Amino acid sequence: MGSGAPFRGAAPPSPPGARLLFQTLITGLSIGAVYALMAVGYSLVFSVLNFSNFAHGAIITLGAYVAWALMVHFFHIPFLPALLLSIFGAGILAFLNERIAYSTLRRRRAPSLYLMISAMGAAIALQNILYATVGAKLYALPPVFAQDVIRAGGATISRMDVFAFAFSVVAISLLHLLLAYTRVGMAIRAASHDMEMVAVLGVNLDVLVAVLFFIAGGFGGMAGVFMGVKYMVYPSMGWITNKAYIAAVIGGLGSLPGAIVGGMLLGVLEALVSVTVIGSVHLSTYRDVFSFGILAVLLIVRPTGLFGRHLEEKL
């Protein structure tokens, strides 16, 4: 047993040329944009409620399935309206998830352990409901931009990637504007410092949390639809959010710029690792070890991440 040497690369090891490097960077950024989008939704909730919504992955998956239902299965709605409807749908689902799984615990000031367990339960339930009802069959969302690619500087990138990137930039900018200039945004920012005070000042916490989850869910739905178009739609696609959690920690839990930077950084680093060959070992197959390694190093060296805040518990 164990003989019959499994298959290793045939090409000799070589440092990637400049063109390859540039292409890898572009690829990494486009993967990173997806991570960033997922991390934003997660970090947004964390920044205000100080809790890890491990069900975020399930919301992302549901966003993709909503798009599939609208574009393929029940109707044939074109892409842009379907995207917007999926964002909206995912937001509603996230809000419902909060009401069912978290709101009672939040009101009771339950320990964060309870919230995390409830979140994980919701994630497992939602994912497996998909398995049990829709089934494990893979679905593809219809291609949006055909096979059009854009070439720039020797690297190619698909139009879908460019669109997703641009759309994400717009969405995050809108979020920033919301947080910085509207009353709702101000309430959210205040709540991220002191929930109780905000309640005392007359803000309806239930409404605030509902809005928060709706926004986070919307970002999740966005990520889900983009992933569905780029790859495919299947029940366990939510587990890619593990990368999002790591990205969020890299950037600093609770920081939105951190989520974005962390996501992009993780995407680029992963892409670089995937093209590296050391001796005859393809590091591409060790990518996840590498991601965890980054996490471990970070926790030792700078636990609050790149932009994190150092939170002191008030006694």
Add this chain to the structure above:
Amino acid sequence: MAYAAAVFTNSAIYIIVALGLAILTGYTGLFSLGHAAFMAVGAYVAAGLTYFLGWPLLPALLAGMVAAVLLSLVVGYPTLRAKLRSDYFAIATLGFGEALKVILENLNLTQGARGLPGIQKLTTPLNAAIFMVVTIWLCRNLLRSTYGRRLIAIGQDPVAAEMVGIRLLPYQMLSLAVSAAAAGLAGGLLAHYLTFIQPSIFGMDLSSLVTAGVVCGGMGSLTGPVVAMALFVVVPELFRSLALWRLVLYGVLLVAIMNLRPRGLFGNEELSLKNLPKLFVIAGLTVGLTVATSLYRGYGPVWGEALALLLAVPAGAATAFAIGLAGRGLTWLLAPVLPPLKAVGSRGLHSFVQAVERTLASGGSHLPRPASPAASSVAELSAASGATEPLLRIRGLKKHFGGVVAVDGIDLDVGTGEIVGLIGPNGSGKTTVFNLASGVYPVDSGSIVFEGLDLVRESPTSIVSRGISRTFQNIRLFSSMTALENVQTALHVAEGYGLLAAFVRWPWSVWRTEQNLRDLAMELLQVVGLDAYAPRVARTLPYGLQRKLEIARALALQPKLLLLDEPAAGMNPQEALELVELIRRIRARRGIAILLIEHHMDVVMNLCQRIAVLNFGKKIAEGAPDQIQRDPLVLQAYLGQETPRAANG
């Protein structure tokens, strides 16, 4: 019957993991999102050793456990070291699980992702059962030892645990190591039961199954997870066609239980006469379900579905009912018999232990009983009072939170054996001073000198070891532990026992030390007048008694300075009077200095030799009680702008 044996072996294996996870999550409060990874380590190491090197089962399993423990330390140390939020720990375990899977998938020795078939089937129902029983016994011993109490304390309230001198990191890592060892053992047994392992077995589904078992069984119990895990293995076997919904059910159960009944099936309780009927009811329902489904399956195709149902349902119900009844009958039978039996048994064992001790210790190598903290030397007090240097010397203490300045340059002295009061309106920074002095918050600037040593950069547990202990404004007891156990967590007697002794509950060290601890704790409870309440669970005590318990616990640390944060809050005048007496008694007997935050003015004025008044983070007055009562600044701080009456001195 081979089928039943297989289900049993499966249950035993999962129960072993659940026990470890119960200790980690249920008792110590750490949420692990990837615990299956430790099972994977145990499985691969054990299987590798038996498969490639022909090792026998037991050493291979032990090697697997050791590997799992070592890896748990690798995961635990970076994440737990910085006292990060539990979210980081959860994410780290998640990442670790994924990383380990990748490593295993790339490991050519074990054929990577396709897995290793052909492992010898060395796990039998018998040895699985033995391992399960041994694990239960070891876990139970751990939880009843000093190590266990500290783990539970950390799970209940990490801040209070530190304030009681328990360093978080070593105990959390111990908890993690124990749970990893259990998972490693279970993984090894699983490998030699399935005879085939591959990395994807040890994924989120497995982790979720075990977590669900622990949560549904009850966090804070061992019996609960055992029962729940057995259910989770047996019941789905009956409903194979609904296999896809099994995981949905686990998820829904987790959400439902957290929201509706967080204590799960058994809450904090272990198996006892009280919940024996409950156990029988659960067993009865399961057996009844089994009977019903097998009848339905057996006769459905022969007699038709409707008729088979007609037979199956009453038969199942009858079985369940009968077993439930048997449970109640058994309880009724055992109730008069069991307590005296237990007493006789334990007395017999104790006499045996003492007899052995006497024969062995005929050379007189008895370990001396340590000095009880209660019987302190008044002589020490007198000697100490000769010192000129104040016990506690705070100079220029400053602390701000963001833009808010909580403490703005405070000087304060407390002499040996003095009772000093610290009063002021709400938000004036009193509790913050306590938090700074006990090491909960880092100091911005200034010095806190205690017995000549600056405490400013010390950890909370080292401050406790220097002799400062405290109570909290909003009582921080370990609510699910008994009053006795609460006090015991704070007893750090020099003569303890090692971890190994704890696991096997070695009579000659553990029993004696436990008895010792019990006695010491009872003495302390007597001091505060709570000895009658020793076996009561802390959260069931009335408010006033809880406060006294907190004081008893703080005293167990043998402090030289006791910081009391609003001990009389919520007390009626009678209780407040008793409290004053208690504090006086404590000071008299032990020579402890006391710094007291209080709003009950009669308590303050009666007790304190000196009072310092804070407002907006600054000290605005200090002096003897009658001075303070008349100080216009103090009145202004409490009452607002000076009223005409105050002008009449």
Add this chain to the structure above:
Amino acid sequence: MRVQFAARLVSFAAAVVVLACRPGQPQTIKIGHEVALTGPNATWGQSESRAVKMAVEKINAQGGVLGKKLEIVAYDNRADRLEAVNVAKRLVEQDKVIAIIGPGQSGVANAIRETNNSAKVPLIATTATNPKVTVNDDGSVVPYTFRTCFIDPFQGTVAAQFASKDLNAKTAAVLYDVGDEYSQFLGKYFIDAFQKSGGKILTSEAFRSGELDFRAQLGKIKDGNPDVLFIPTQQKEAALAAKQARDLGIKSTLMGGDGWGSPDLFDLAGPAIEGSYFVNIAALEDPAIKDFISDYRAQYKEDPVLPNPVLAYDAVLWLSDAIKRAGTTDGPKLKEALEQTKDLQVLTGKLTIDPASHNPLNKPAVIQQTKDKRFVYVKTFVTAD
């Protein structure tokens, strides 16, 4: 209250009595079926399941085997190895089957090897093409495992020879799944054969099962601009790889193995997969299986998803023939009968088994092209050396 109690007790006692004297079971020969009815391999599995039913119905209509009817006990293993082990244990221990048909995946077959072999229950895999399924590394044969399909060294050679001779490819690259031994080894066999034919392998890149994004690896492949890109994976990964390759502007001809042959390949890949080639075990246009195809179409109103149903049908025929020759369903005797099968007429031709490897001799392979969202037959290869 007491009446209720008595009634319950009586019914309980009745249940116990009835349980004790269960009626005997009807007389059938039970054959287990390990099949992926849900999951990514479901298209093949469902088709396979139907073909098995068709075969069994036909045999039973002609009187069954040894005077008894055949009964199929099928369980869904979702192509998951652990689930397959559980299923195998149930088939062997609880349902007491005398043989098992399936599975269709090499990894799964390897996983359940210990179970069926230790219970001495013969197993006939349908489309498990990895050599190790029936032959150990030291050359010894796995006693109770057989198969009805060709093996991957052959498949890899066919692909390589087609690429170099028919497509005139001088350079090639490979993208394989390190988590699936089928993929890993098929890739290796392709590389060996392609190099033997005089071609040059520029690079081979790997990814892990379950990953979705191979663009980093494909970027490296694009750099060398190979004539052919060989993707020996299941249809899901092939679709993703094809899409991403085209997105990156890779112009190479794409090629694959029998893992591509599921119709949902077109849904998943879109236009990216058009004009690609892959090796398969059987094709719809093959005249040899014409009758079977038309029967299947008539009964189920759609085309079978090849090659699984054909191979499973063959497996049933093979098994019932072996039972007849052995005169018994006893494990060891049945195994010998299976080993000594010669020139048995099955759907895909004449079946002769090599007793030393439990593999069928002289199995053909077909090349299919993806064209206009259909699999189009290109040519047949015979067993080359």
